[in-house]
Amino acid sequence: MNDMTLDEIDRKILKILQADGRTALSEIARRLDMGSATIHERVNTLEAEGYIQDYRAVLDPELLGLNDVAFIRVRTEAGHFSEVAERLAEETAIQEIHELTGEADLLLKVRVGERSALTDLLSRIGRYEGVLSTSTDVALRSVKEEQRLDLPG
Numbered sequence: 001m002n003d004m005t006l007d008e009i010d011r012k013i014l015k016i017l018q019a020d021g022r023t024a025l026s027e028i029a030r031r032l033d034m035g036s037a038t039i040h041e042r043v044n045t046l047e048a049e050g051y052i053q054d055y056r057a058v059l060d061p062e063l064l065g066l067n068d069v070a071f072i073r074v075r076t077e078a079g080h081f082s083e084v085a086e087r088l089a090e091e092t093a094i095q096e097i098h099e100l101t102g103e104a105d106l107l108l109k110v111r112v113g114e115r116s117a118l119t120d121l122l123s124r125i126g127r128y129e130g131v132l133s134t135s136t137d138v139a140l141r142s143v144k145e146e147q148r149l150d151l152p153g
Contacts, residue, residue, distance in 0.1 A: 004049045009034070011151055013042055014051060018148050021055040058147070065113045069139040072122070073104035080130030081105040087128055093121055104135065 006014075009032060016028050029039040046052045061067065076084045085097050085106055096109035112118045118138075125134055 010042060010046060015151055061111055066111045068112045068115060068118060069142055070110045070118055071137045072108040072110060073135045074106040075132040076105045077130045077132055084128055084130045093117060
């Protein structure tokens, strides 16, 4: 947890960097009509407080041949979902892992290049200690995939 309160300037900085993490601090300063040193200090604080966790390139999965998306619901033995989730986190094809309420304990978002890779992954997961069952939905197409957060202000 952080103890920082975001003001309007901080939110504007976050919106600019979220849209393009390569935006120069001098460009942000120009857009917000502020000094570069002030923007630099604010960005450093936003990073230190954890609002900005990382800067990275967003890759095009289609161009990279990673076209198949699937969602896997995993049921685990009572008390084992955390250890199963930690082991699943090591699987590179799994993009997201969410703990759930309801019938399944975990929801995974997976992206692979070939269905055989999905079959192999499901086979591995099925052998994990603590996994009772899996249920998989394969996406026909992805209408929207967004990593950006909808920031108020």
